[in-house]
Amino acid sequence: xxxxxxxxxxxxxxxxxxxxxxxxxxxxxxxxxxxxxxxxxxxxxxxxxxxxxxxxxxxxxxxxxxxxxxxxxxxxxxxxxxxxxxxxxxxxxxxxxxxxxxxxxxxxxxxxxxxxxxxxxxxxxxxxxxxxxxxxxxxxxxxxxxxxxxxxxxxxxxxxxxxxxxxxxxxxxxxxxxxxxxxxxxxxxxxxxxxxxxxxxxxxxxxxxxxxxxxxxxxxxxxxxxxxxxxxxxxxxxxxxxxxxxxxxxxxxxxxxxxxxxxxxx
Amino acid sequence: xxxxxxxxxxxxxxxxxxxxxxxxxxxxxxxxxxxxxxxxxxxxxxxxxxxxxxxxxxxxxxxxxxxxxxxxxxxxxxxxxxxxxxxxxxxxxxxxxxxxxxxxxxxxxxxxxxxxxxxxxxxxxxxxxxxxxxxxxxxxxxxxxxxxxxxxxxxxxxxxxxxxxxxxxxxxxxxxxxxxxxxxxxxxxxxxxxxxxxxxxxxxxxxxxxxxxxxxxxxxxxxxxxxxxxxxxxxxxxxxxxxxxxxxxxxxxxxxxxxxxxxxxxxxxxxxxxxxxxxxxxxxxxxxxxxxxxxxxxxxxxxxxxxxxxxxxxxxxxxxxxxxxxxxxxxxxxxxxxxxxxxxxxxxxxxxxxxxxxxxxxxxxxxxxxxxxxxxxxxxxxxxxxxxxxxxxxxxx
Numbered sequence: 001x002x003x004x005x006x007x008x009x010x011x012x013x014x015x016x017x018x019x020x021x022x023x024x025x026x027x028x029x030x031x032x033x034x035x036x037x038x039x040x041x042x043x044x045x046x047x048x049x050x051x052x053x054x055x056x057x058x059x060x061x062x063x064x065x066x067x068x069x070x071x072x073x074x075x076x077x078x079x080x081x082x083x084x085x086x087x088x089x090x091x092x093x094x095x096x097x098x099x100x101x102x103x104x105x106x107x108x109x110x111x112x113x114x115x116x117x118x119x120x121x122x123x124x125x126x127x128x129x130x131x132x133x134x135x136x137x138x139x140x141x142x143x144x145x146x147x148x149x150x151x152x153x154x155x156x157x158x159x160x161x162x163x164x165x166x167x168x169x170x171x172x173x174x175x176x177x178x179x180x181x182x183x184x185x186x187x188x189x190x191x192x193x194x195x196x197x198x199x200x201x202x203x204x205x206x207x208x209x210x211x212x213x214x215x216x217x218x219x220x221x222x223x224x225x226x227x228x229x230x231x232x233x234x235x236x237x238x239x240x241x242x243x244x245x246x247x248x249x250x251x252x253x254x255x256x257x258x259x260x261x262x263x264x265x266x
Numbered sequence: 267x268x269x270x271x272x273x274x275x276x277x278x279x280x281x282x283x284x285x286x287x288x289x290x291x292x293x294x295x296x297x298x299x300x301x302x303x304x305x306x307x308x309x310x311x312x313x314x315x316x317x318x319x320x321x322x323x324x325x326x327x328x329x330x331x332x333x334x335x336x337x338x339x340x341x342x343x344x345x346x347x348x349x350x351x352x353x354x355x356x357x358x359x360x361x362x363x364x365x366x367x368x369x370x371x372x373x374x375x376x377x378x379x380x381x382x383x384x385x386x387x388x389x390x391x392x393x394x395x396x397x398x399x400x401x402x403x404x405x406x407x408x409x410x411x412x413x414x415x416x417x418x419x420x421x422x423x424x425x426x427x428x429x430x431x432x433x434x435x436x437x438x439x440x441x442x443x444x445x446x447x448x449x450x451x452x453x454x455x456x457x458x459x460x461x462x463x464x465x466x467x468x469x470x471x472x473x474x475x476x477x478x479x480x481x482x483x484x485x486x487x488x489x490x491x492x493x494x495x496x497x498x499x500x501x502x503x504x505x506x507x508x509x510x511x512x513x514x515x516x517x518x519x520x521x522x523x524x525x526x527x528x529x530x531x532x533x534x535x536x537x538x539x540x541x542x543x544x545x546x547x548x549x550x551x552x553x554x555x556x557x558x559x560x561x562x563x564x565x566x567x568x569x570x571x572x573x574x575x576x577x578x579x580x581x582x583x584x585x586x587x588x589x590x591x592x593x594x595x596x597x598x599x600x601x602x603x604x605x606x607x608x609x610x611x612x613x614x615x616x617x618x619x620x621x622x623x624x625x626x627x628x629x630x631x632x633x634x635x636x637x638x639x640x641x642x643x644x645x646x647x648x649x650x651x652x653x654x655x656x657x658x659x660x661x662x663x
Binding site: 001079084085086091094095096098099102103105106107110111112113114115116117119120121123124126127128129130131132133134135136137138141144147148150151152154155171172173175176177205207255256257258 | 309310311312364365368374378381382384385386388391392393397399400404405406407409410413418419420421422423424425426427428434437438441442444445447461462465466467468469470471517518519520521522523524525532533536540649650651652653655
């Protein structure tokens with residue numbers, strides 16, 4: 001399956017956007033460790049902007065970065081959103097309320113607790129009426145989402161916003177889940193070469209036992225090993241570093257007993 | 267992409283509050299006997315009706331996969347055993363090879379009941395040691411359990427788009443076959459009762475005090491149910507006998523509100539129209555529509571408006587949630603199984619709970635079951651986040 005990429009977004013502690021990521025990956029700028037800061041999504045209006053869950057802030061942040069780079073309207077895209085856990089803080093808070101006084105469960109928390117909250121807010125914010133999905137394959141959610149996005153791009157007639165995101169839970173559930181820091185990444189994918197293509201992606205499922213590619217830069221290791229959305233990092237690094245004529249290969253992750261492998265080209 | 271032939275459905279299974287197996291569901295639909303009962307789910311302390319599956323408390327997941335034990339995976343296991351669905355998948359795996367068979371399941375809450383139990387047992391704020399989030403509460407846990415249980419080695423993923431989850435699983439399954447990644451896909455969903463959904467829908471004032479009454483003028487909301495369901499979707503070449511074919515899938519977003527549908531039913535209209543377009547058929551060629559029909563004031567009205575604008579007032583339609591309750595992430599597969607049964611049996615279910623019609627609902631809602639040839643069924647599933655999916659099933663030719 002061949003796809004083309006026209007936009008990319010990324011968000012992690014110390015790496016607020018793709019421009020910063022590119023500079024750090026290329027070694028043009030030093031990585032500075034810092035606390036992660038959520039940005040309120042400008043796409044949403046007043047109350048929703050302030051009150052929307054952390055996972056929605058993160059997902060809309062990276063999706064909006066990628067959309068702007070692609071130069072597209074959100075209405076022109078289908079959505080494939082992927083997360084292992086949905087919104088950890090809302091799930092934690094809801095479980096606490098259900099144990100302590102279930103009659104106090106907040107209706108807003110309940111509708112925000114659904115796994116597809118982020119893609120739902122994305123559709124509301126952009127006005128996209130195309131099909132939109134929210135999926136998980138646990139630690140391998142990014143590989144599953146890339147496969148789904150590829151099939152969706154090639155089955156439909158609009159580009160696809162692929163968005164992977166993961167945020168930490170609150171105590172006491174956080175220690176059971178083990179995702180200490182947020183990470184999000186988004187890609188805008190096409191079935192035909194767009195006007196400004198960043199890369200082409202040839203996607204195959206390879207048989208045989210192989211391990212996924214690891215990040216080239218050490219500072220990503222912590223987030224890569226604990227946050228399923230960070231499986232996007234090796235692909236993002238190669239997109240940042242790739243020179244014309246190069247065709248780097250990235251083993252993204254397991255899909256069933258196969259390895260989803262991407263060959264990039266300019 | 268070239269036009270592909272429609273995938274066959276060669277096996278189906280469901281367990282819901284009507285019982286385990288296809289015969290239990292079919293008999294109840296024909297007799298007009300509901301599976302709903304006054305809420306007796308432990309910890310749910312308010313007046314409503316639920317669709318509860320008996321026997322889950324006494325049938326833990328054991329053996330090498332015991333780590334996955336939770337209400338949701340128990341329900342999955344019970345459904346795999348119903349009508350020997352697991353055995354039929356085993357034959358398919360032998361025929362196709364395990365790598366060529368995929369798995370796509372829908373759920374909204376997976377095994378979150380384990381989390382609810384764990385929070386009730388906190389000591390000094392900490393959760394008990396027995397609580398194993400990754401293998402029970404995790405959204406993908408039951409899917410992983412089913413994949414391991416069946417020995418599936420193809421792609422394995424979970425769709426979680428609230429109440430459209432297991433309908434949308436059909437879209438992914440179809441794409442896996444169309445793009446030659448799989449020859450067969452086990453598709454379906456499992457959602458089990460838990461306090462989060464019971465109190466959650468109550469907090470939104472969407473649960474009915476008595477059994478739900480979809481499309482009735484006095485309808486007062488939902489009855490929450492639990493269910494498991496599976497279908498085996500196969501590439502026609504090399505497939506067994508088809509019970510039905512998947513002719514089309516339509517998907518859309520409302521882009522309107524997280525928990526209220528678009529007032530004119532625009533998303534519902536678009537997803538139904540998408541399914542017809544994918545199949546290349548006209549509205550008049552659909553014999554029966556299984557409605558999302560939750561029993562909420564707004565949903566039923568908005569869905570009726572969308573059906574009226576696309577089909578007019580003649581096409582027979584009904585909601586079967588008066589029998590099963592709203593099984594949320596499993597609703598799509600339960601109603602897909604009912605659609606397949608309707609085609610196989612030549613039968614359109616009525617609309618249990620509908621006593622007085624709503625003057626604002628102008629569609630042809632069936633009040634009684636009809637024994638009549640059924641060649642095509644459209645099944646609607648709409649979820650929170652304005653996430654809509656319509657499935658079109660046809661008779662195998």
